[in-house]
Amino acid sequence: MGTENRTSAAPASAPRTFSYRISQLIGFLVGARFFMALLLKFALYVSTFFLFNQEENLRQFVFDFRVHGIIFCAVLSILAGGIINQFYDVEKDHLIKPFRTRLQSFLKQKYFLYAYIILNTVSLGVAFFISYRVFLFYLLYQFLMWFYSHKLSRLLILNNLTFVALTLYPFFGMLVYYRTFSGKVMMMAAFLFLMLLMIDIIKDTLTAKADRIFGYTTIPIYFGKKTASVISVFLLISTLLVSAVILYGIGFYRIMGWYFIAGFAVILTAVFQMFRNTRNARFITLNLLRLWIFIGILAMLADGIVQKY
Numbered sequence: 001m002g003t004e005n006r007t008s009a010a011p012a013s014a015p016r017t018f019s020y021r022i023s024q025l026i027g028f029l030v031g032a033r034f035f036m037a038l039l040l041k042f043a044l045y046v047s048t049f050f051l052f053n054q055e056e057n058l059r060q061f062v063f064d065f066r067v068h069g070i071i072f073c074a075v076l077s078i079l080a081g082g083i084i085n086q087f088y089d090v091e092k093d094h095l096i097k098p099f100r101t102r103l104q105s106f107l108k109q110k111y112f113l114y115a116y117i118i119l120n121t122v123s124l125g126v127a128f129f130i131s132y133r134v135f136l137f138y139l140l141y142q143f144l145m146w147f148y149s150h151k152l153s154r155l156l157i158l159n160n161l162t163f164v165a166l167t168l169y170p171f172f173g174m175l176v177y178y179r180t181f182s183g184k185v186m187m188m189a190a191f192l193f194l195m196l197l198m199i200d201i202i203k204d205t206l207t208a209k210a211d212r213i214f215g216y217t218t219i220p221i222y223f224g225k226k227t228a229s230v231i232s233v234f235l236l237i238s239t240l241l242v243s244a245v246i247l248y249g250i251g252f253y254r255i256m257g258w259y260f261i262a263g264f265a266v267i268l269t270a271v272f273q274m275f276r277n278t279r280n281a282r283f284i285t286l287n288l289l290r291l292w293i294f295i296g297i298l299a300m301l302a303d304g305i306v307q308k309y
Helices: 002-031 034-052 058-062 065-088 090-096 098-104 109-130 132-150 158-178 183-206 208-213 219-223 225-250 255-276 279-308
Strands: none
Touching: 002 034, 002 065, 002 098, 002 109, 034 065, 034 158, 034 183, 034 279, 065 090, 065 109, 065 132, 065 158, 090 098, 090 208, 109 132, 132 158, 158 183, 183 208, 183 219, 183 225, 183 279, 208 219, 219 225, 225 255, 255 279
8 A cells, every 4th residue: 555655656746856857947047048148149150150251151161160169158158147147136136037036046046156167167168279369358258247247237337338348249259350340340330339238228227126226326227217218319319320321331222221221210119119208118119129139130141141142
């Protein structure tokens, strides 16, 4: 009788154990911003081959293991940066992202820190085998990611500028690797810089209450939400002007040209939403701009394929 009870209880406990492990895995992926890292990896490959790379054909690019190694180091460093950022923001995330925090709670913080050390170590190890310059490049990147999470994320204006700079840092590395310095590339970088800066400022308006509680000094807290909206509108108009310059340079008959033409409508919609000055309008604008960046990556991919093949 006792044997039967133990036998029948085993299958019931197994699913619970399996589901718990799956929850731990999902919690780790969410805590490390895994899906964001995948998106940045995709963006790095697309921009590297179709924007920075001016000489290599597809076969040469595929077998350029230095490039793959550099991007691999970037992805590992981004994952590590996501972990250390959530480690310092865990209290604020409890308030503004309860579901994500609940998922992360399946895994103890010490395991996140172990993963942070391992990811950074592997990244630096691979970088060292590529070259000492790549090693120093990613050593600085990892230090800045930690310093941003530890200190800079709480400082007025520096938090926004550092966030954008760190997001663009791997792209700057590929730009230097290929030495592709041109007006077109610089204007594309300015466009992306402005878009990311707007996204970060708008995000700060949505998390202002939590930021104030936990000692973060952001533009909406220091200057007020109305001023933050005015700054966002100014950045949107600046983005509109940069888009016009890029469109003039690449022409109207390319896929990227169509992207920037459609972008005028997107940016004007965002301006209209910001003038409404409501939480729902800011939320719509935030996700609209995020979506438009993703569409821009797809447009660059399609445009590159058409132009090269």
